[in-house]
Amino acid sequence: MIRRHEDIIIESLARFLTPFIQAFALYVLFLGHYSPGGGFQGGVLMGASFILLVIAYDIIEGKRRITEKFNIVLNATGVMVFSGTGLLCLILGGEFLDYSQLAAILPVGPEEARGLGILAVEIGVEITVAAIMVSIFLDLASAGEHEEALK
Amino acid sequence: MSIMSIVSILFIAGGTFFFFGATVGLIRFPDFYARMHATGKGDTLGAFLVVIGIALYNLHNGLELGSILTSIKVIFIAIFIFLANPTATHAITKGGLDAGVVPWTKEKTK
Numbered sequence: 001m002i003r004r005h006e007d008i009i010i011e012s013l014a015r016f017l018t019p020f021i022q023a024f025a026l027y028v029l030f031l032g033h034y035s036p037g038g039g040f041q042g043g044v045l046m047g048a049s050f051i052l053l054v055i056a057y058d059i060i061e062g063k064r065r066i067t068e069k070f071n072i073v074l075n076a077t078g079v080m081v082f083s084g085t086g087l088l089c090l091i092l093g094g095e096f097l098d099y100s101q102l103a104a105i106l107p108v109g110p111e112e113a114r115g116l117g118i119l120a121v122e123i124g125v126e127i128t129v130a131a132i133m134v135s136i137f138l139d140l141a142s143a144g145e146h147e148e149a150l151k
Numbered sequence: 152m153s154i155m156s157i158v159s160i161l162f163i164a165g166g167t168f169f170f171f172g173a174t175v176g177l178i179r180f181p182d183f184y185a186r187m188h189a190t191g192k193g194d195t196l197g198a199f200l201v202v203i204g205i206a207l208y209n210l211h212n213g214l215e216l217g218s219i220l221t222s223i224k225v226i227f228i229a230i231f232i233f234l235a236n237p238t239a240t241h242a243i244t245k246g247g248l249d250a251g252v253v254p255w256t257k258e259k260t261k
Contacts, residue, residue: 007245013238017231 043129078128
């Protein structure tokens with residue numbers, strides 16, 4: 001790992017590029033209907049933006065931005081959004097992930113409800129993939145050390 | 152053949168020339184730092200010129216809103232390469248210096 005305040009060039013470029021990478025991740029997520037992309041690819045980009053910050057600074061600083069606890073909550077939130085959408089369809093009388101049933105609670109027809117349901121599922125996938133990427137990277141990079149940052 | 156096609160061909164040919172120079176440098180230069188020096192500059196300019204050439208070629212059927220938007224996105228990629236590639240080269244070189252890679256000098260070969 002590169003130590004903190006080691007190199008002003010790398011740090012400032014990582015700081016400058018991170019919001020653009022995250023905006024591009026959202027772009028990839030929302031354009032997944034019409035072009036290559038979707039939740040998984042957007043989530044990987046979102047996770048990679050955080051990994052870039054951790055590489056440019058150091059792992060303690062990264063864990064101060066996103067703690068392990070918050071990361072675990074993000075993991076669970078994504079899965080909850082995914083399965084909650086499916087379960088909502090189940091409650092509304094359809095099958096699991098039968099998005100057309102969402103038209104009962106959304107002010108749109110069944111066809112548009114399908115699109116919005118897929119978007120909700122993709123958002124869940126994006127959150128989970130980003131959090132898991134960060135989680136895997138932190139576990140591999142810290143090799144189980146930095147216990148003080150787990151708080 | 153429109154003027155835009157000719158300009159984009161010139162750009163892409165120039166980009167491939169710089170790629171060629173960078174690759175020759177990567178293969179022929181004696182040590183880590185010299186190789187990073189060759190690829191860091193040559194690849195950056197080569198990729199920049201090729202991507203700009205692609206963005207211009209996209210406009211060779213005439214200026215429509217859709218193709219202009221696509222070209223702007225491609226130019227964003229070029230700007231990203233232009234920022235990220237030299238910084239990555241800098242980071243790798245600094246990593247090598249921190250890890251203790253000794254620069255090549257002429258006396259050592261004797």
